[in-house]
Structure formats: C-alpha cells, structure tokens
Amino acid sequence: MLAALQNEWAEDRGFQAIEETAHQGRRRTGGQWTRPDLVAVGMKTxxxxxxxxxEIVTFEVKPMAYLNGIAVFEALAHRRASTHAYVLIEVRNILAEAHRQQLDAVKRTAIEHGVGVIVFDDPADYETWDEIxxxxxxxxxxxxxxxxxETQVSQAGQQAIASAIERSRGATPK
Structure with missing residues (x-):
C-alpha cells in the first residue's frame, strides 16, 4: 500500500513526502486517534x-473486518492537524455486494464530516483503488x-518537505 501511495497516488497529485506513521512505538503524538497510518505532504500548484x-493528507487504513463508522471518526480526529483526511478500506471485489449496506453507512458518515473514502481490492495495486x-x-x-x-514525520521526510518549500519560493534547496 505504501508503495502505491508513494508512486502512482503521489505522481497524480505532486506530493513530496509520503510515510508510514502507524508504527512509531510509544512516541507521544497528542492523544487518542492522533496518529494516522499514513501521511502525505506536498505543495499543490x-x-x-x-x-x-x-497540503497534509492523512490516511487511516482498515481491513474489511473493520468496515464501520469508527474508521471515519478516527480519520476525522487526524483532520485537526491536516488539510485532508481519508479512510482507506479494503473491500474485496468478490465480497463487495455482501457489505454494500455497511459501506453505504460509512460513505454517509464520511460525507457528513468531510472525510474522504478510498476503497481497494488489493492494497498494492493502485488500479483497484476507487475514491468514492x-x-x-x-x-x-x-x-x-x-x-x-514535527511529531509525525521522520527527519528525512521533514527535509524533503523543507526542500519542496524552498523550491516553491524560488530558492535553491540546501
């Protein structure tokens, strides 16, 4: 999934830094539901x-077993410190119809709160992603x-962001 975000998704949108932030151990991030699974940072032109x-876009990733509104509220909590929040939900094509009502409820909740929803059949295959x-x-x-x-992005990611900002200002990155 991270590779698909870093490659195809980032190329489509011009993002400079995309990182997995879910596994940072006991690092303090500000409270419950403040650490997204993935983060993308970029300059939109x-x-x-x-x-x-x-733009800072956060992603809360959920397997099909967690297809419910709680995922939307987790993503909504991330939006406090980002510009966009998404829920990425596994919805296997073969089982999609059986879970249609659950997905519709998630969509309604997401729309109500301004949270985006992307469903995917295969997390590594960007062609199966659908922004609903x-x-x-x-x-x-x-x-x-x-x-x-400063609290969620690695030092390398922070440097990539700083370089992108410098370039956008017409300066040569250090």
Whole structure:
C-alpha cells in the first residue's frame, strides 16, 4: 500500500513526502486517534492560478473486518492537524455486494464530516483503488500543521518537505 501511495497516488497529485506513521512505538503524538497510518505532504500548484497550497493528507487504513463508522471518526480526529483526511478500506471485489449496506453507512458518515473514502481490492495495486468520497479541505492553522510534521514525520521526510518549500519560493534547496 505504501508503495502505491508513494508512486502512482503521489505522481497524480505532486506530493513530496509520503510515510508510514502507524508504527512509531510509544512516541507521544497528542492523544487518542492522533496518529494516522499514513501521511502525505506536498505543495499543490495550479495551471491557471498563481497560487500554491500546502497540503497534509492523512490516511487511516482498515481491513474489511473493520468496515464501520469508527474508521471515519478516527480519520476525522487526524483532520485537526491536516488539510485532508481519508479512510482507506479494503473491500474485496468478490465480497463487495455482501457489505454494500455497511459501506453505504460509512460513505454517509464520511460525507457528513468531510472525510474522504478510498476503497481497494488489493492494497498494492493502485488500479483497484476507487475514491468514492472526496475529502473536503480543512483550513488548519499553520502552527498545527507544523507541529504535526514535527511529531509525525521522520527527519528525512521533514527535509524533503523543507526542500519542496524552498523550491516553491524560488530558492535553491540546501
């Protein structure tokens, strides 16, 4: 899944740093549901608008056995310190119809709270991913975004972010 995010998903959206953050041990992150499974950080540029947007996208990953609204609320908790929050849910094609009502309930809850939903049959195969709810942008304060990066993203990831910001300002990265 991480490779699919780092390659195809990031290429589609121009993200510079994508990391797995789920397994950081007992590292303090600010409380319950404050550590997403995956994080993507990037600068969004526009073809016809002279503006860039800094984005932090969080992902809560759930196997099919956890297809319920709690996953949406976990992702919603991440949005406090990010710009977009998603739930990535395994929905095996062969079993999708049997779980249609559960998935519909998750979609309704996600839409109500601005959380995105991506379902996948095979986590490693980006072609099986389907964004069924688009996450709404949250206007999170720069201080919270900065704190999130410092507590959740590795030093290498932080350096990649700093370099991308320098490039966006027209400076040569150090």
């Amino acid at each position: 526009f073809k016809h608008v002279p503006h860039q947007q800094f 709810v688009v996450a709404q942008r949250s206007e999170t304060s720069p201080e919270l975004l900065n704190d999130f990066i």
